[in-house]
Amino acid sequence: MRRFGAALKRLGVAVFCLPFLLAGPAAAAPSKAETEAQFRTWLDRDLWPEAKANGVSRSTFDKAFAGVKLNWKLPDLVPPGTKPTTPKEQVQAEFGSPGKYFNEKTIGHVAAGGKTRAGQHASTLAAIEKQYGVPGAVVLAIWGRESGFGGVKIPYNAFEVLGTKAFMATRKEMFRQELLAALEIVQHRYIDAGAMKSSWAGAMGQPQFMPTSYLKHAVDFNGDGKRDIWNSVPDTLASIANYLRLHGWQRGRDWGFEVNVPAGLTCALEGPDQGLKIADWAEMGITRVNGKPFPANELSGEGYLLMPAGRHGPAFIVTPNFYVLKSYNMSDLYALFIGHAGDRIAYGARGFSRQWGDVGGMYRSDIAAMQRALQTKGYDVGKADGLPGFKTRRSIGDWQAKHGQPATCFPEKALIGAIK
Structure with a gap:
């Protein structure tokens, strides 16, 4: 006031x-x-x-x-x-139902479009990866998700x-x-005022940069003297890679792996503040769903448990690069979408091994009330904003275990009256 x-x-x-x-x-x-x-x-x-x-x-x-x-x-x-x-309701898809977010039509479109453009722009992507250290498939996945490879009208x-x-x-x-x-x-005449179109949140151009991000991260990769993220494919792709590089992308590391989490291992171990060496996660019984061992170069690196739907969906061990992807759009689902779509583009990977449960449809206002109730009991849920981030998910899991319930680590309608 x-x-x-x-x-x-x-x-x-x-x-x-x-x-x-x-x-x-x-x-x-x-x-x-x-x-x-x-x-x-x-x-x-x-x-x-x-x-x-x-x-x-x-x-x-x-x-x-x-x-x-x-x-x-x-x-x-x-x-x-x-x-x-x-x-009351959740209007942003990145924080809603995981099952709806990973719509096969959407992710299939990004993967197929990315494969096609990987061939069309192979030399540009190779040059970008050499300079910025970010794989071309990851850059393509972001381009496809943000603007349909430049084809989506920004109104x-x-x-x-x-x-x-x-x-x-x-x-x-x-x-x-x-x-x-x-x-x-x-x-600075980078673009005319009348041509500066954005999303409902103010994000611009094919990479959907906010204006401050454009000034920090956009690059002129084709050498024409402009940082043109509206019309230039090389500038768009290089700007995405530069953004990730400046946010800490680790050259040579993967973004993460889908895994099996033993039933006896609590889902409340999730979060970027509870990292362990990937070798240590393996010793705890976590395995890759494809049956392959974790890559040797990843074993000594730090990894983090990620369960975006708690026990109601796939689980992952992710690397610091996952959280670099998350910096592009502060949503676990978004970062996971990009990593998974990148794997489909680069390796022809298939869908997740497990289905997403029928969760994520609660009112945002109800989740916020649940968060406030947990806060009064001393749990750290982050912000009571109705968004079920990792702190909220693991707090729910801890509360469930304390009260003799199976820990699912995700807000459910049955918990609305129970947590009070």
């Missing part, structure tokens, strides 16, 4: 207006028309001075926001006079999305920095 009050002062709004804007249920929130007016004032009096200080010209600023209005259909908005709430005006979210989203400070970076991109 203090930050919001300070922002209003910068906009020239009198302090006596604050009780109206921040009052409880008895006070009415501003209408959409009033909020639109506040948005235009915010652009001129709050955002513009910072953009100007960053070297953005007034003509660039005005062109970027010409005709831009708030997009009220975007998720996670917190209009002035309201408070953030946990959404939104980036300044509408970023402007809306910077003004009234749950993470508006983060989106403010992305918005300022987008203005910098236009100022």
Whole structure:
């Protein structure tokens, strides 16, 4: 509230207006028309001075926001006079049902498209792997997942999305920095403001980079003087590889392996903070599902247990490279999709050995309530945000074991009333 009050002062709004804007249920929130007016004032009096200080010209600023209005259909908005709430339903596929996410049609399309393009762009991919150390199959899998190898239409005006979210989203400070970076991109003439299209989250181009990521990671691989992730395949592929390299990709290591986890080994051992040498996991009875031993060069390296659906689906021993993939989109399912699709592209691998159980369909608000209940009992679930990450999964497993239940390590409807 203090930050919001300070922002209003910068906009020239009198302090006596604050009780109206921040009052409880008895006070009415501003209408959409009033909020639109506040948005235009915010652009001129709050955002513009910072953009100007960053070297953005007034003509660039005005062109970027010409005709831009708030997009009220975007998720996670917190209009002035309201408070953030946990959404009831999960709208982002990466945090929903694993079974639905690993739809064979989708992953098959990425794998087949990747194989075709592996031949088409073989020399470029070889040069990229030599320079950045990232296998071409992994780069292709990300390209296919993010933009259908450049074929998916990206519909939104980036300044509408970023402007809306910077003004009234749950993470508006983060989106403010992305918005300022987008203005910098236009100022440097990397792309025209009118052509800067994005996803509903503000991600741009064929690799779906956020603006700050573009400035840090995009490269000119074809040597034409531009970092063109919108139209250039070499620049797109190299930019993806450069992103992974700068986030710690370890040359020569795999991303992970599907494994069998003995029934007597608790699923609460999951997580990147509970790593062991892969040789140690093998000594605990974990084996690869294909019957092959773990590669000799991996045995002394650190590995981590990953069970995205708990005992209701496949299990994996992953390497640090898995978490580099996860940095691209902070979801275990996303990183697993990329690693698995890459294996299909590179080695002709088949689907997972186990089916995903019928889990992941709970309301996000119910999972958040479960997380808060676990927190009151001293469990570390991460954030009570309704997203079942590894801390939530293993906390559920520990709670189940403590109460004499089989540890499944995944939020289930039967636990809603039990954990309280």
